[in-house]
Amino acid sequence: MGALKGSFSLSYPGFALAIEFSISSAAVTVVMGPSGSGKSTFLRCLAGLQVPQGELFFGEEMWQGRQYFKPTHERNLGYVFQDGNLFPHLCVEDNLRMGLKKLTPPRFEWDHVVQVFGLKKILKRTPMSLSGGEKQRVAMARALLSGPDLLLMDEPLSALDTSSKNDLMPFLESMKSEFGVPTVYVTHSILEASRVGDYLLLMDQGRCKEFGSAHELWASDQVLRGGISNLVDLQKRFGLNL
Amino acid sequence: MLEIILLTLRLAFFTTLSLLLLATPLAWWLSQTRSWLKIPVSAVVTLPIVLPPTVLGFYILILLAPDGWLGTLIHSWGFGPRPFAFSGLLFGSIIYSLPFAIQPLQNSFEAMGTRPLEVAATLGLSPWRRFLRVALPLAKPGYVSAAVLVFAHTLGEFGVILMIGGNIPGRTKVISTAIYDYVEMLQYEKAHLLAAGLLVFSFVIMAALYTFQRRDGQPWAR
Numbered sequence: 001m002g003a004l005k006g007s008f009s010l011s012y013p014g015f016a017l018a019i020e021f022s023i024s025s026a027a028v029t030v031v032m033g034p035s036g037s038g039k040s041t042f043l044r045c046l047a048g049l050q051v052p053q054g055e056l057f058f059g060e061e062m063w064q065g066r067q068y069f070k071p072t073h074e075r076n077l078g079y080v081f082q083d084g085n086l087f088p089h090l091c092v093e094d095n096l097r098m099g100l101k102k103l104t105p106p107r108f109e110w111d112h113v114v115q116v117f118g119l120k121k122i123l124k125r126t127p128m129s130l131s132g133g134e135k136q137r138v139a140m141a142r143a144l145l146s147g148p149d150l151l152l153m154d155e156p157l158s159a160l161d162t163s164s165k166n167d168l169m170p171f172l173e174s175m176k177s178e179f180g181v182p183t184v185y186v187t188h189s190i191l192e193a194s195r196v197g198d199y200l201l202l203m204d205q206g207r208c209k210e211f212g213s214a215h216e217l218w219a220s221d222q223v224l225r226g227g228i229s230n231l232v233d234l235q236k237r238f239g240l241n242l
Numbered sequence: 243m244l245e246i247i248l249l250t251l252r253l254a255f256f257t258t259l260s261l262l263l264l265a266t267p268l269a270w271w272l273s274q275t276r277s278w279l280k281i282p283v284s285a286v287v288t289l290p291i292v293l294p295p296t297v298l299g300f301y302i303l304i305l306l307a308p309d310g311w312l313g314t315l316i317h318s319w320g321f322g323p324r325p326f327a328f329s330g331l332l333f334g335s336i337i338y339s340l341p342f343a344i345q346p347l348q349n350s351f352e353a354m355g356t357r358p359l360e361v362a363a364t365l366g367l368s369p370w371r372r373f374l375r376v377a378l379p380l381a382k383p384g385y386v387s388a389a390v391l392v393f394a395h396t397l398g399e400f401g402v403i404l405m406i407g408g409n410i411p412g413r414t415k416v417i418s419t420a421i422y423d424y425v426e427m428l429q430y431e432k433a434h435l436l437a438a439g440l441l442v443f444s445f446v447i448m449a450a451l452y453t454f455q456r457r458d459g460q461p462w463a464r
Contacts, residue, residue: 047364048363049360049363049364071363072360072363072364073362073363073364073365073366073367073368073369073372074366076366077364078364078365079360079361079364081357081361085357085358085361087358087361087362087376087379087380088380089379089380089382098362098365098367098375099365099366101366142365143364143365146364146365146366152364
């Protein structure tokens with residue numbers, strides 16, 4: 001599977017995104033940066049939920065060109081939003097089935113996904129009756145059951161309390177180890193980034209400031225050449241949380 | 243009297259059914275569009291609320307007349323709404339109650355926001371499937387409100403019905419025009435019977451609507 005690469009720009013009053021990137025599509029790339037740096041907008045552009053100007057390729061497949069735009073539903077991706085966003089008129093099981101495609105065999109087995117995310121006991125419950133952590137587990141499972149080639153996750157733990165975050169971290173790690181879907185993961189949290197990230201893309205003011213191996217970043221204090229010498233600096237400069 | 247009640251219920255039922263089908267695409271378009279046409283179209287759709295029913299009825303009558311713009315077409319097709327017939331009443335009722343269907347549906351579509359549709363798109367649902375499987379079910383409260391309001395509004399129509407239908411017994415005479423006739427003929431008992439029946443029925447369905455809205459008013463789950 002090739003890289004996710006592109007170059008696009010988008011601007012509206014008070015904000016401009018102008019980014020050029022080439023991300024390995026065989027790992028988890030964590031996107032970090034201060035609030036308003038354009039992380040979520042970048043993710044939405046990758047998904048086709050916003051339409052920037054420029055080009056975007058996933059491997060050999062063109063998702064966007066000068067006169068071509070592949071709509072979101074035709075890009076084979078999964079998207080986990082900040083707040084789960086389950087369909088309130090459907091029970092958990094029907095929410096999960098919403099993304100199932102008629103693939104034979106399915107990319108991921110229903111039973112396997114349900115078991116990994118511990119959803120068997122809540123399949124018949126409605127979204128209103130679920131805790132924040134349960135909603136996010138359902139949202140992650142739903143995105144995986146759609147059999148995506150690329151998974152986009154927009155601060156999936158940010159709306160949860162510390163206890164729920166801690167409970168959910170193992171599921172995130174299982175997601176990576178059990179299913180191995182290339183992922184672009186937006187977060188403010190260094191802890192999440194260090195536990196799931198293979199690569200790190202740092203954004204500031206709508207631009208890519210640094211991109212590199214997360215392993216090298218966490219092992220060395222010289223990787224980020226923009227004057228960032230250690231984690232404390234990283235926190236200060238990019239407004240990140242541990 | 244039973245004939246009058248049945249005709250009124252038939253008119254209200256078909257007006258409601260027709261409007262739920264016809265208003266859906268228009269309400270959806272109004273909820274989604276950023277076109278400059280939204281304002282003039284919204285104003286036209288809302289006109290029946292502010293126009294005197296006789297004005298609306300008068301223009302619909304002219305439109306449907308054999309030498310009218312629509313009437314000429316109808317004559318050439320051999321079918322369609324005709325004045326002083328049930329089809330004409332139905333046509334007039336649809337126009338008259340249009341805002342009572344459009345507004346609840348448009349409000350429901352707007353209230354759900356874009357997020358549920360975005361989620362559905364990321365799950366691979368085409369625009370049509372997103373509409374059927376996400377937008378329509380989430381707009382259920384709007385459909386219930388629209389159905390109740392249109393039905394109740396049609397039951398109480400008077401001016402438009404009189405102008406287009408002419409109050410012909412067995413063909414176009416409905417409860418509201420019958421009450422007028424009974425009062426004119428000083429048959430107050432019959433007028434009371436129909437008027438009180440309409441009052442109680444309208445109260446019951448409005449109370450049912452508010453009960454439903456209170457019970458089903460769940461927000462888009464986050």
